[in-house]
């Protein structure tokens with residue numbers, strides 16, 4: 001073959017122009033790209049070697065630095081290329097991502113030097129060599145072919161030349177004649193660092209020969225393998241030891257404790273491998289979002305892309321750490337592309353399904369282990385009930401709560417709650433509160449206690465928010481015991497309604513008096529069947545905020561949406577009778593006025609809220625005590 005000079009296709013010229021003339025924010029990636037190409041070529045040769053026994057199988061990638069010639073050489077013994085293949089592969093741009101990128105650039109009409117960041121986010125394959133080289137030579141010999149080797153050279157302008165070359169072994173050698181500002185890449189430490197960062201898990205050895213001076217002034221060449229070649233996620237699940245998992249997880253999570261590894265090997269519409277970890281203890285920084293790397297590590301065919309691919313897991317699974325290695329994604333994915341990438345979305349879907357089903361298994365088969373996990377991560381996982389409607393039902397199964405009828409610290413699932421419901425009970429009852437003690441002190445629980453119903457105690461700050469989307473479980477509605485009308489089975493309901501109606505009739509004047517007296521604090525005073533022991537309580541109407549939510553807003557320094565609550569009185573409580581008597585004797589009674597205030601304050605105290613004037617409250621109590629002792 002005589003030497004031939006050819007012109008690049010215009011789109012290639014365009015790309016080259018970009019590479020050479022724009023400020024590239026991260027030149028290092030050229031080595032990542034060339035090493036990745038070498039590994040791809042070996043993958044192909046390894047496949048061909050299955051049927052061709054003549055091929056060399058001592059797979060390796062070699063990086064050589066020549067300080068005198070100012071060249072950096074990357075060679076592989078992979079599949080290699082024929083002359084035609086070189087023209088086909090190196091002379092055109094086939095990658096859709098790059099094409100789309102070029103189109104976007106053209107359309108935006110932004111001067112190139114104003115968008116170095118955008119360009120910097122694109123790995124752009126072979127041509128990235130021109131960021132650091134003024135001339136690139138590529139010598140290649142196709143494995144298993146009789147064609148002579150070919151040499152391709154270009155200075156990255158309009159043209160390239162092709163001529164015959166000599167090379168005995170299969171594979172490709174790329175010689176970069178470095179620009180003066182790229183001589184850093186002649187330093188062994190620099191190349192070592194880049195390979196560690198981007199190509200550590202490539203499964204073929206990446207060798208850097210280094211010259212070692214001996215004591216007698218002779219030199220020997222040492223061949224150092226730069227990469228660990230340990231792609232733990234590509235190994236058979238059964239071959240990985242617990243220690244290996246723990247140490248890899250520690251590396252990923254910066255010190256978390258591991259509960260269980262999950263392996264995913266997906267084939268079909270989306271091909272990827274993933275090694276994910278369910279934590280037992282969270283690294284502390286999960287709650288300090290700025291310090292936390294978000295998402296999973298993403299590799300494409302063992303080449304490192306990013307250690308925070310957020311889109312691989314939804315927010316509510318952010319406690320999951322791990323690695324995804326995709327076979328479908330192009331290497332030149334940018335952060336922008338990752339965001340809407342349909343492949344990424346497919347992977348996310350598969351990951352969510354796997355994580356949720358594994359958690360379910362854990363919950364059923366190893367409940368103690370599951371509880372360890374849930375106590376750490378439950379409050380994060382529950383967010384999914386509110387944010388992932390598609391998987392809401394599965395996440396509800398995983399949610400666990402304390403309950404009024406179970407001992408402190410014991411968590412039950414909704415399934416367990418429903419299974420224990422007496423036949424007369426229609427709905428699932430819950431109360432939100434700061435902690436178990438405040439929840440249990442709530443007078444709103446009394447009626448349920450007396451009926452033998454259980455009430456879920458929701459004590460995570462996130463619960464109230466989550467409950468906005470928790471409408472039903474197993475066709476049963478969720479009802480806050482501190483909200484809305486009381487709903488009970490038909491018989492009890494009638495009975496209670498009658499009692500409430502009768503009391504409202506008998507004590508009409510007292511109720512009106514209290515409503516007037518407390519009009520700044522409550523929007524209504526009424527009787528209710530909710531209470532069996534306490535004299536009174538405060539409830540929100542169906543749309544209103546519960547006491548817990550009000551405190552939550554206050555703690556967040558947020559304005560509390562206006563809206564007063566309802567003071568409910570217990571028709572069976574002797575206090576009602578006594579106050580009525582006082583009112584009938586003297587509607588202007590100063591004592592009655594004080595009692596009205598006390599009534600409201602005790603409603604606040606029992607639900608765990610603060611009273612406006614503790615001093616006044618204490619004085620009133622003291623007066624009462626004195627009066628009581630005198631009698």
Ligand code: ADP
Nearest residue numbers: 037038041080081089090095124125126127172
């Ligand atoms: P990509 O790797 O995404 O296809 P590149 O620009 O990196 O894009 O490479 C273009 C093509 O050139 C590759 O698809 C491959 O066919 C060929 N190629 C590049 N480097 C080598 C190599 N070392 N050995 C064999 N073929 C190669």
Ligand code: MG
Nearest residue numbers: 033037125126
């Ligand atoms: Mg490539």
